[in-house]
Amino acid sequence: MEPEQIDIAVIGAGICGIAAAKFYLDVHPDCKLVILERDRSVGGVWNSERVYDTFYTQSPFGTWEFSDMAMPRPPEADMYNASFKAKYTSQYLESFVDSCVYAGKKLRERIRCGFDVREITKRDDVWIISGHDQKGVPRKLKSPKLVVASGLTSVPNMPFLLGRGKFQNPVVHQKDFGKSDVLSSSAVMRVTVLGAAKSAADLVYDCAKAGKAVTWIIRRTGTGPGVFVPSPSARSASASYSVGTLRVVATLTPSIFNSQSWWDRFLQRSPIGQRLLTKTWNDLERKVLRDGSFDNRGEVAKRNGFEKLKPHSPIIWQNQGAGLINRPDFWDTIATKVRVVQQDIGQVDKGVIRLEDGQEIPADAILCGTGWVPSLNFFSHDQLAKLGLPQPIGTYPIEEADTWTSLEQEADRVVLDRFPMLANPPEHYREPVTHTPYRLYNSIAPLQDHSIVFVGHAMIANYFHLAECQAIWATAYLDGKIELPPLEERRKTIALFVAWCRRRYLSNGDRGHWLASEQRTYTDRLFDQLGLSSHRRFWLWDSFTPISKNDLPRLRAEYINKYG
Numbered sequence: 001m002e003p004e005q006i007d008i009a010v011i012g013a014g015i016c017g018i019a020a021a022k023f024y025l026d027v028h029p030d031c032k033l034v035i036l037e038r039d040r041s042v043g044g045v046w047n048s049e050r051v052y053d054t055f056y057t058q059s060p061f062g063t064w065e066f067s068d069m070a071m072p073r074p075p076e077a078d079m080y081n082a083s084f085k086a087k088y089t090s091q092y093l094e095s096f097v098d099s100c101v102y103a104g105k106k107l108r109e110r111i112r113c114g115f116d117v118r119e120i121t122k123r124d125d126v127w128i129i130s131g132h133d134q135k136g137v138p139r140k141l142k143s144p145k146l147v148v149a150s151g152l153t154s155v156p157n158m159p160f161l162l163g164r165g166k167f168q169n170p171v172v173h174q175k176d177f178g179k180s181d182v183l184s185s186s187a188v189m190r191v192t193v194l195g196a197a198k199s200a201a202d203l204v205y206d207c208a209k210a211g212k213a214v215t216w217i218i219r220r221t222g223t224g225p226g227v228f229v230p231s232p233s234a235r236s237a238s239a240s241y242s243v244g245t246l247r248v249v250a251t252l253t254p255s256i257f258n259s260q261s262w263w264d265r266f267l268q269r270s271p272i273g274q275r276l277l278t279k280t281w282n283d284l285e286r287k288v289l290r291d292g293s294f295d296n297r298g299e300v301a302k303r304n305g306f307e308k309l310k311p312h313s314p315i316i317w318q319n320q321g322a323g324l325i326n327r328p329d330f331w332d333t334i335a336t337k338v339r340v341v342q343q344d345i346g347q348v349d350k351g352v353i354r355l356e357d358g359q360e361i362p363a364d365a366i367l368c369g370t371g372w373v374p375s376l377n378f379f380s381h382d383q384l385a386k387l388g389l390p391q392p393i394g395t396y397p398i399e400e401a402d403t404w405t406s407l408e409q410e411a412d413r414v415v416l417d418r419f420p421m422l423a424n425p426p427e428h429y430r431e432p433v434t435h436t437p438y439r440l441y442n443s444i445a446p447l448q449d450h451s452i453v454f455v456g457h458a459m460i461a462n463y464f465h466l467a468e469c470q471a472i473w474a475t476a477y478l479d480g481k482i483e484l485p486p487l488e489e490r491r492k493t494i495a496l497f498v499a500w501c502r503r504r505y506l507s508n509g510d511r512g513h514w515l516a517s518e519q520r521t522y523t524d525r526l527f528d529q530l531g532l533s534s535h536r537r538f539w540l541w542d543s544f545t546p547i548s549k550n551d552l553p554r555l556r557a558e559y560i561n562k563y564g
Contacts, residue, residue, distance in 0.1 A: 158370065171368065314426055459516060
């Protein structure tokens with residue numbers, strides 16, 4: 001089969017893949033660009049096949065959209081404070097790909113849904129993409145440039161359940177929950193939910209409200225329950241989002257993306273500054289614990305084990321999952337209608353889950369809110385190593401591992417010198433490290449291949465903003481417009497990021513992609529490297545101006561004017 005020749009391929013039609021394709025076409029409107037999407041609709045985690053009625057956004061209305069197309073306001077009945085049902089994001093993305101037209105061709109017409117990428121190789125400086133189309137017919141494409149936007153929430157992380165073949169009842173991941181009949185089926189009355197973060201909490205709430213008998217199992221050998229914060233009012237949410245993206249507020253976290261100013265040194269290295277930071281985060285912690293009232297919700301909650309939902313480590317470290325609560329009765333529902341168990345599963349048998357402590361839990365269905373693994377299985381282990389992507393530690397080349405260990409040990413000393421508080425994390429559970437971390441320059445680019453980029457492989461608060469910012473930098477990288485530092489300097493930069501990430505975000509940081517508090521400063525770095533400045537302000541205004549979607553049209557125009 002002769003591969004189809006194209007100019008650039010994009011893997012994934014989620015938020016980041018759409019943004020990357022759009023900006024590349026802004027610069028190269030006549031190029032032959034193809035987006036390959038495994039699902040049958042666009043949107044990634046927000047596509048119409050994966051959303052369900054009680055799935056809500058985590059960002060406030062007005063911030064969860066691309067900068068050049070406003071989202072119509074959903075009906076008030078489908079909003080909770082500033083959050084809204086995910087189906088409106090699905091509809092918005094479907095409309096967006098119809099609205100973008102280049103060389104007389106809509107962006108939608110460049111998307112091949114139902115295309116399952118099975119293998120990606122490189123031959124004679126050309127990427128060969130092999131897969132099957134929606135009819136199951138084998139296809140190949142070849143392209144000199146490749147954008148991998150397959151994301152962090154495409155491949156379910158399914159737990160190993162010893163004896164699963166004997167269980168016989170449904171085992172459903174959150175990805176497929178919207179397509180299942182768990183809520184409506186009269187044959188499913190006893191539901192067990194596995195997981196500790198936001199997706200598990202949503203599944204638990206939905207099943208409890210549907211009248212199911214729900215048991216929520218959180219691993220004993222894990223980082224503990226997530227941090228769940230009530231969704232603020234529409235006015236408060238807008239203000240909170242704006243304040244949270246101020247550069248001056250970014251200095252309240254120990255981050256290598258902050259400038260090494262006198263203010264940063266005062267906060268991070270002086271006893272007074274560290275006390276100020278501790279008080280700020282402790283005040284937030286007390287509010288979260290007060291909202292949950294984990295220890296004083298009455299006898300029913302006590303019998304149900306509700307107190308086990310109290311976070312195990314301080315919020316600032318983000319060692320566990322987190323999310324917004326989009327229901328006013330969330331905590332009351334969980335406290336009175338859900339049994340919470342913190343224990344590991346020994347095995348499953350016909351209609352029953354046996355825990356390691358001997359407890360047996362009858363279950364008509366198991367729902368898994370157990371997270372995701374990066375969607376990178378179309379690369380070989382050798383390619384994963386060369387590209388700086390996660391792979392099982394046992395398959396990583398020993399010589400390369402030794403090199404990175406040396407660099408990261410030196411980088412760790414730099415991190416601790418700049419941020420003394422990171423040397424003394426609180427007592428916490430650390431997940432076993434089974435894979436190497438991401439080692440990408442700026443969380444986008446491999447060290448030694450300028451023909452491929454990875455967008456949307458960083459964990460950050462607002463993916464629409466991240467997507468547009470990474471799209472600009474990635475296009476410049478693929479077009480050779482960035483004057484990169486020498487190779488060894490980039491290695492040290494990556495090592496510094498990996499070492500800092502591990503110290504700053506503990507178990508989540510071990511993955512080498514966690515940027516939960518760095519939305520503003522990370523994207524600033526991308527634009528600084530491109531020499532773009534239209535998003536900056538004069539003097540003190542720069543520190544006290546929030547992220548605005550109006551910045552991005554100016555940045556796009558500045559980029560095109562500068563680089564053509």
